[in-house]
Amino acid sequence: MFDWDLWRSWEEWISQPVFLNFVLVVGIAIASYFALRILMSSITARVTSWLSRRKGRLSHYGIEVFKHTSRLLIAAMALQIGLAIVDLGPGWEDQVSHLWFLVLALQFGLWVGAAIALWKEETISDKAGQDNQLTVTMVALTFRIILWAVVLLSVLANLGVDITAFVASLGIGGIAIALAVQALLSDLFASASIGVDKPFTTGNFIVFGDIAGTIEYIGLKTTRIRSLSGEQVICSNTKLLQQTLHNYSRMKERRVVFNLAISFRTPIDKVREVPPLIRQVISSTNQTRFDRAHLSAFADYALKFEIVYFVLSADYNVYMDIQQAINFSLLEELDKRDIKFAMPVRALEFLDEVPLPEGSRAGKDPAISQAGR
Template identity: 30%
Template sequence: METLHTLFDQHIFGIGLGRYATAFGILLAALILRRVADHLFNRFLVPMAEKSANPYDDLTLRSLRKPGTFLFTLIGLFLAVQVLQLPVEPMDVRRFAHALLKVLITFDIAWALFNLVSVLEAYLTKWAHRTDSTLDDNLLPFVRKSLRVFIVFMAFLMAIQNLGYSISGLLASLGIGGVAVALAAKDTLSNIFGSFMIILDRPFCVGDWIKAGDMEGTVEEVGFRSTKIRTFAQTLISVPNNVIANMPLDNFSRMPKRRIKMTVGVTYETTPTQMREAVERIRALLRRHPAIDQDFFLVNFTDFGASSLDIMVYCFTTTTVWADYLDARQDVCLQVMDILEDLGLEIAFPSRSIYLRGKEEDGLPAPADAKA
């Protein structure tokens, strides 16, 4: 026993071994309590929150679980520092340890706030879905990212201040170097302004099918720097916002209806009576077709083509969904084929007629005209 007292009375860096052992025991107890608290969160609090009708309480618990349990570690570190009574001479280790604890507390609070942004986003998303405007839906990613960037930036400033540095000098230096930063980051700033123009002007929204230059696909995200487009080949294109904001753009999702435009060519053996009958019956087909918009359509015999007599069919479908549009177009084509078959008409294909004319030579008769 006396040997144990003698051992604990020994000092390392001016601190007795007994204090080291006590501080270690406090840290070990804090880590055990952290595990117990985490178990209680998962075993009792989270199931209770999931049973409630309010969807935000379980999101809040999930957001606060890890930062909340980390508090036990911080409390253990604080008590350990108090027990150790760190020296202040020749170097003020105690002050440094307290500053480090403040930094960790700032980090823990920022961690909790960073996670709670998802709860606010869920609430705003539910609110945005109640409105008819798509502007608020596009603003949500900006609100989420802006809040998180602000939280990280403020935590960084507070951490610097807790370490004993003056943030006024830092802010002043940021002001002095603002011009240099702006010049170095002019492309980034132009992309940010481009993203604001996209949100305010709304040439497209998330989920729209667009085509800009050689790029075509569905908009997945409008970010600070770029817009992400998922192509039909399932590749992902990231386009800088300042580029796409200045490009001519087709938004297929804004179409109120989809166009069908085709030319039906029949052979030159078709008589005028058959042509008139074919045109009238195709018009009647479009007039009674449930998938064809009745506000405007055209069916006319338009041209004497090189290989065919051409009938133009021009109409619009009531649906803009790609699959439904293709089904409607297919049905119109098949019914046009039925009409032509019923009238005994044939669809023409590219062909060429060659006439061979010879001369009477050596008393031989001229060959008859040949047609190929």
């Protein structure tokens, strides 16, 4: 059986001005939403077309950021339009104002986050930015954390939450966490130091301690090195920065010092020919710069020459090829001039008559002495 009392109470409720105003606000908001969607699409197309004609990074950023406008922001704007036309009372306006601030804060985070992400992608894609990939990633991550922390605190403050106590609690908790993960944070800061100071980059050949190898990967906690013997060496960033590093990839040229020893029996006029000969041989070799060649010392059994030159390449194999070519040329030129390399020599001198010590029996011990030089 139909309940007429319930029907009359429902008619009384829907006939109230508040309900009618609410329905009117919802209708206006829905109509405004679709109208704003069409308007925003048209504006986005026009702004994108206008910014695309203006070449520059700022225009490119403007296009990408504008594309990240959320539909939730449009819905909030439509609801504000409905409330501006129809008055629902101060209670509804306060609630909608909180909603409006929440949506606007989230939209601000989306816009700035899109700009940060675009900056990171463009920087890493550049050739110069590839060496700074770690730094760029950490900077982008830091700014994103700060951005969303500010957005969250702003929303909580708008909702009436006491953020002073909340921030203090976060500070105490942060100290406790930092003490618990001290080693991890140390490696993270070391990673940031590597990214900012750049003592080495991926692909560099470094030597520290008894390890020599090529940098394969620089992570947030560890750095991976491919050693000369083939195995991968993994070292924490903190311990790596505590070492004295030799970065051979940044060597523009290599200084080479080597010695040449010729026999003492070489005539003095031929000895004088050796420094100009060495200069000629080195200067005629490609990718070299001669520095000096001197008769540096009289050794025990040789005349020693000290030679210094520069290899105009950091490649170790190139250096070895050049040194081998110089050695072959010196062998040929010295052989043409009959200049002999020094060999260890010991001379023995035998004396026929040596007076015997007083009191010794004649002929018992051989009278032989040796002298060498």
